[in-house]
Amino acid sequence: MWSNGLTVIHMDVLLSPIILFFVLGALAAFARSDLAFPEALSKALSLYLMAAIGLKGGTLVAETGFTGDLVLAGLAGLLLSCLIPLGAFALLRGFGRLDTTNSAALAAHYGSVSVVTFVTGNQILGDQGLPPAGYMVAVLALMETPAIIVGLILARRGASDSVGVSGGKELLRETLLNGSVVLLTGSFIIGVIIGKDGMEPIAPVFVVGFNGLLCLFLLDMGLLAARRLREARSLTLRLVVLGLAFPVINGAIGVALGAVLGFDVGTAAALGILAASASYIAVPAAMRLALPKADAGLYLAMSLAVTFPFNITIGIPLYTAFAQFWIS
Amino acid sequence: MWSNGLTVIHMDVLLSPIILFFVLGALAAFARSDLAFPEALSKALSLYLMAAIGLKGGTLVAETGFTGDLVLAGLAGLLLSCLIPLGAFALLRGFGRLDTTNSAALAAHYGSVSVVTFVTGNQILGDQGLPPAGYMVAVLALMETPAIIVGLILARRGASDSVGVSGGKELLRETLLNGSVVLLTGSFIIGVIIGKDGMEPIAPVFVVGFNGLLCLFLLDMGLLAARRLREARSLTLRLVVLGLAFPVINGAIGVALGAVLGFDVGTAAALGILAASASYIAVPAAMRLALPKADAGLYLAMSLAVTFPFNITIGIPLYTAFAQFWIS
Amino acid sequence: MWSNGLTVIHMDVLLSPIILFFVLGALAAFARSDLAFPEALSKALSLYLMAAIGLKGGTLVAETGFTGDLVLAGLAGLLLSCLIPLGAFALLRGFGRLDTTNSAALAAHYGSVSVVTFVTGNQILGDQGLPPAGYMVAVLALMETPAIIVGLILARRGASDSVGVSGGKELLRETLLNGSVVLLTGSFIIGVIIGKDGMEPIAPVFVVGFNGLLCLFLLDMGLLAARRLREARSLTLRLVVLGLAFPVINGAIGVALGAVLGFDVGTAAALGILAASASYIAVPAAMRLALPKADAGLYLAMSLAVTFPFNITIGIPLYTAFAQFWIS
Amino acid sequence: MLVRTKRNKLEILVDRPLLRRVRDIALEADIPGFTLLPTVGGGGHHGRWSEEMVTGGAGSKVRFMTLIDDATVERLLEKLEPLISEYSLIVTIVQVEKITDDSNDV
């Protein structure tokens, strides 16, 4: 029964327009088509998605109020984003055969989160009648930064590598005030303030248009991911294996933690998605500053071109199935 | 009773998503977050808002027909945009301690208008059941240019300053055909032609999406305004005082004129908003050409970073209260 | 009766917001206004329109299934895009007094198609209750490339002219994988897969918003077309005559072929529109590569500044009238 | 065959509202061609700026670049002098080698 359920969900999801546009983008880039989004459009879509998901989460919380679950979920998210880098670091050093600096940089990416993966997961879960709790958006914002600090500590312990010129304090400020963190948190708070009624006049843009614009954004992400994969030089087979194993392991841990804490299926799946996803906004910028000797091409390829496509296509239904299996 | 009414409206407005996004942008920029809109997105949103407000005004006029009020309002707008610079110039020279050229340049900004301030005011008034007459959009377009000519006359009288290389005629042509004037007027005329029925198929984009896209644009304006304020060098305390006093004085004059002419509350408030607002599109470009020795950093800071935020947050509800008090 | 019908349709169409915005753009550019769209916005709108029209066609085909008509229409399209360049080439050499290379380059443009012309025609036909069959989108995609090959053969026969450095094979790959071809075809296939039900959640963006965004795009196209016309140096009166005659002749042939094949009015009119339209995306890029000695300013001016405006304003209602006359 | 000629690469940093005037004057001075190059921001004695399309380009700048011979440099600077002075424009000149096909070098 269960495995049937999984298959059904999975096929359904793979044939949703969101995923199909992602696949279209990837195919176009592999075929070396000159299809490309102007940078400003990609950025505009990415700002829009953050504002929209922030508002969505905020208005949901405005309805349910601040509950104990919110605090629990926040702590769970923080815990995951601090512990995941430790495990990832060990595997990257050992199995992945990477040096300390690169392992630390990559570990930070996996401890942090990908907004688009979350947004896509949230949409898919909602479509299946399993909407995650609104406060998961706050958890998403919370989980963006801590892994960066853990990653830097790991890198520093690796002695020989000097950490970037920039003092830690300035870097911390910049990371905490990263545009994506500010926009997510800000929109979330605006959502809490205005509530469901205040959302009504702006819903046509931020709610009704969401699904369609997500399609366009994923088309672009498909292009970017496949291009990165084509141009990735330092990506070894071992690293690709890790880039696929990390999300499965971390996703399972996230869902399990959610189940233990008594969350509903959608919310636990969302925690799994957060744990499984890897950052490609806040962390790469911070790593370029703090660990200049790490290979930017490598960490962006792992995060964008290996883990992200896996999560979008296979990961999200998989973590949902985990949650359904363990909770119901 | 009255002051209570004001407070209620005001709190309501300050908690509307439009204003909250503006505040979010300003806070992000003050905190030196790297949140930023791509230029093309800002420009796209600004073009959209002009087309949408033009269409809105035009379709309203198509319904009500061209009335005597339209002509009256146009004349009132012209009068305001010619007289306001004179008063502003005197105060900038005297109290503001600025030289002739800079005073003239700034005076022109205050005589002209800000499209976004009008658009925001129009939206807020509409939300409160006080929609201004459709022809106010035509008045908005009418008021963009005349103050530039008044400003240049003021500057020329200040003898010693040579006025830019470019002949007055070429400058006049460029100003009258400024993109924002053309788009506003053009969309207004299209609105008049197609009427309410013709709007229907395009309403999802130009009407239904309006409020949400205005939120995004004001988020960006918050970022721009706060950044300008942070980097403004030549802004003195006296000038800031004037930047706050001008809108209150001009706004009151505008509303009073509207009341005298027998306009309804919403329309009179809109005339006040136009009088109170300062240009940051057509006038800065014209001044850069015609008065090259004027300080562009100063006039953009006054208009964008002092007067605009005041109008968006405090000014609009204030002029509405004026109108309610004097008319009803 | 008939000519009356034509006039009515025509006036109606000329007063639709789509066309009015196009005219506004053209007027603004002729008046040398500085109104301009950021490049990224033009590109974004053009990508959106392709995705939307692809999805629309695909979901229609998903409903009706793959019929014999689809194959017939595809063959008709291929035939037109191979034969039209031959006729155009002869006229350009003879009446147009152009050299072989430029004639071949221009002939390729007229054999290929313009996505926006098709999209606008499709919209106008739909508004009049004459929606073309969904598979015409596939025909649109099919007709983008073949004319390029015909054009190159024509150029090569003209002996003295060497054809570009790039091997034909590489050029063919690039042309077949041109972004617009890939996006159109891809979205069409996605539309077929997801069907009407799958479209529902993304319809607010891709269906409901279509008309309004098309207005914005045509405003920009009006600007571009008029600017090209103003700056076109090598455009002679004879060439302008051909730029107006080609669409009428080819449009008539296309409609006639559709009538002979037994298509309904809307579908035959759409085939006429495809035949009448000239490419300004895939073909110019290919010609710049393959026929570097051809005058890029000339072929872009003919396609964008002469034929496109004619088709948008006069051509579409004309071919519709042809179809109504010959079929009903 | 490729020809190599010595040329001056002259660049003017122009406020966007001024661009049309600079271009028209330069064309009057009979330059053989020009290319416009974008900027994203800057700073100087008059404060900082960054590309800002919303304010009608009043605060944006663009670089007007032209490859010209010595005589044209003098002719161009003479014609542009009032504009350079009035608007405090910055002009730079670098010696470059220009390489084109001989059929193209006019």
Add this chain to the structure above:
Amino acid sequence: MLVRTKRNKLEILVDRPLLRRVRDIALEADIPGFTLLPTVGGGGHHGRWSEEMVTGGAGSKVRFMTLIDDATVERLLEKLEPLISEYSLIVTIVQVEKITDDSNDV
């Protein structure tokens, strides 16, 4: 420690559809790196143009810039000659001083 070396800064103004070919040829000539720089418009004997994404980039141009030594300049120009002639490309070369960390200078 910083090392200073004399280099040639070679720039090619390339039509966007041609970019891939120029890049591939340049890489075949073993250049150590390149940077692509945007343009916004221009004018010359063949008329005016401005960045126009809608027309598939057919009318847009980009600058291909590479810092190379004298030998590489000759090698590169030799390989690019057919393209330069066929497409009437404009190449410029300036003498520059290149400064990098010594561990980086390959």
Add this chain to the structure above:
Amino acid sequence: MLVRTKRNKLEILVDRPLLRRVRDIALEADIPGFTLLPTVGGGGHHGRWSEEMVTGGAGSKVRFMTLIDDATVERLLEKLEPLISEYSLIVTIVQVEKITDDSNDV
């Protein structure tokens, strides 16, 4: 009147996340002004890149350009040396003639 002065045009290719630091250091070295110039992509020993706003600018680069005299060049390079080494930045210097109105040349 126009004044012509010899200047160094110094350009640094900077990763976008680093830009603020480079600018602050340069201002500390008392440069009279700077202009930021965009790039669209490139390639070198560490692989290819292209402007990509989505990834927070981590992979994008911008050129920091400043026109300075010889003494300022030395002062600036000294201050920037740690950054240049740490982040493998590429700096180029060209001799240019700078032309401005005399009232403007500070």
